[in-house]
Amino acid sequence: MTSTSPPSNHEASQAALRAAEARFIANNPLSKAQHDLAVGTLPGGNTRTVLHTSPFPLSMKQGRGAYVWDLDGHKYLDFVGELSAGLLGHSHPVIHKTFLSTFDTVGLSLGATTVHEHAYAALLSARFRLARVRMANTGTEANLHALAGARHFTGRRKVVVFSGGYHGAVLSFPDGKAAPNTVDRGDFVVVPRYNDLQLAREVIESVEKDLAAVLVEPMQGAGGCIPGTREFLVGVRDAAHRQGALFILDEVMTSRLAPGGLGVEMGLEPDMVTLGKYLGGGLAFGAFGGRDDVMAVYDPRVEGSLAHSGTFNNNTMAMCVGYAALSEVYKPEVNVAFNERGNRFREKLREVTKGTRLSITGRGSLLGLHFTEDGMEEITCGEDLKGKERRDLRDLFWFEMLEAGFWTTRRGYIAMILETPDEELDAFLAAVKAFLGRHRDIMLV
Ligand SMILES: Cc1ncc(COP(=O)(O)O)c(C=O)c1O
Missing domain, CATH: 3.40.640.10 (Type I PLP-dependent aspartate aminotransferase-like (Major domain))
Structure with a gap:
């Protein structure tokens, strides 16, 4: 009988990432076609570098309220919130x-x-x-x-x-x-x-x-x-x-x-x-x-x-x-209540991610998601993360949150939209829990 040793954490995460990327390509043919067209005119098909993602970015067709739809017809809860400029949603x-x-x-x-x-x-x-x-x-x-x-x-x-x-x-x-x-x-x-x-x-x-x-x-x-x-x-x-x-x-x-x-x-x-x-x-x-x-x-x-x-x-x-x-x-009382919601959401996310390689920073309605080798929780500056970041896990999370219906930035930034229903915040918590459960082997510290 031959025995094979279990894959290392990095090999396993690379395999999961390759599979997720393959599903992304298969699920988004119209975004891919749009990107192939756009590169003929815009360098890299892009006019805002932060929005470029490989193998190609999703092309969004429409936004309403706190949701966006891509060219291939998928609906997402919008957690990008136009990098915080979209606080009021798409159609207030x-x-x-x-x-x-x-x-x-x-x-x-x-x-x-x-x-x-x-x-x-x-x-x-x-x-x-x-x-x-x-x-x-x-x-x-x-x-x-x-x-x-x-x-x-x-x-x-x-x-x-x-x-x-x-x-x-x-x-x-x-x-x-x-x-x-x-x-x-x-x-x-x-x-x-x-x-x-x-x-x-x-x-x-x-x-x-x-x-x-x-x-x-x-x-x-x-x-x-x-x-x-x-x-x-x-x-x-x-x-x-x-x-x-x-x-x-x-x-x-x-x-x-x-x-x-x-x-x-x-x-x-x-x-x-x-x-x-x-x-x-x-x-x-x-x-x-x-x-x-x-x-x-x-x-x-x-x-x-x-x-x-x-x-x-x-x-x-x-x-x-x-x-x-x-x-x-966005009157003062709305501002306060909204950011309190954000704080509660972050605390719940922190509970869900405790002991894993995903940690959460931010304040109020803005959140940072960090993937590190040791799941560090005290992050006081970017230098704390040097040499510890796990981009493979970050990318895997991004692909799988898209599949779960959440439009987040690949770099791990969430800007909540005012109209986001509470049920969607709960659904995101459930999606994160499911992700951590599915990838226990690579996500647990
Ligand atoms: C702190 C800060 N300052 C300035 C800017 C630049 O703003 P704009 O993109 O409107 O030029 C940004 C944009 O993300 C920002 O986050």
Whole structure:
């Protein structure tokens, strides 16, 4: 009798992954055909790198409420939530009504200042405690303008950021370095670990007199939904101030997590805040604001002030739809209840995944899913995960959650949509449990 030893954990996960990928290919012929067509025009068939997945991405045909349908007709609960910009879902009646009424009674961009931009700026100012606000088109732009403002205000150039920080398409800092397409790369100094106050202080102090600003997310979003501690964020702010630099809080992702964003919730009192995503009610949007004296660098009545241009900065549709989204739908009490739901959901997921290679981070309605060799639960920064990540398990999970009817990001990020029914959250918990049961051998630590 010949005996064969059982497959190693990695061999078994590779085999399961190959099988899952084969089923994905067989189940999605129309998405595959669409990808084959798209590569002829778009490099890699893609115009947003984050949405590329191999062997090909699913092509979505329609969204309604908290659901999306792909070209092959599969229905999914939408847990991607447009990377947090889709908070209100795909067809909220208030958004629908405001689209139509803006079109009918205001018209598209008017090439002039309007009452709508002021109304929305006043609402953002009150909600996020910003003395002055300006609008932009994306979160990336909001950060670029905030940094330009900080540089003008201080007369300095350098900016301290954190490894794993993502501040936009041309402002990202993975693995302790400015990404190759980051603008003004030489002006950024990257702290090698998020949540490490001692290290942050040393780096901030090392920049000496040319430091214009420290730019930080109160929870690293793209970096894995890793919350910053209050002690860390307050310490970073104080260190920035000791150097005469501004403390800029990037709340493009996190402003949804508390009625005034995490800056207000945690009492951080930033000099400037940047906003975006869901605050456009589903349309392209960005905004930045903060201290009166700092934002005054953008006052066109003052000689020598900075110009802040942008054809669509005050486009009527985003101003009116964003205003309706924040004033009629995502009211403070709705915000609080929604994020409490998110916290309960995360706790249940944590219980279900205890003792496995899947661990859950995040805050409120934003969740990070991490697959590591030792199932580590305390994750304070991306560097904690180095050398431990199990991409094979992450990919296997992604393929199998699609089969169970859940549209999540492959990198393991969930942004809940307001309208998501409780039964769907329970169904996801059951799907995760089933996954862990099916793959006990490779998922148990
Ligand atoms: C924290 C943070 N800042 C800035 C941005 C950039 O926003 P946008 O994609 O609208 O340019 C993002 C986008 O994911 C983000 O998460």
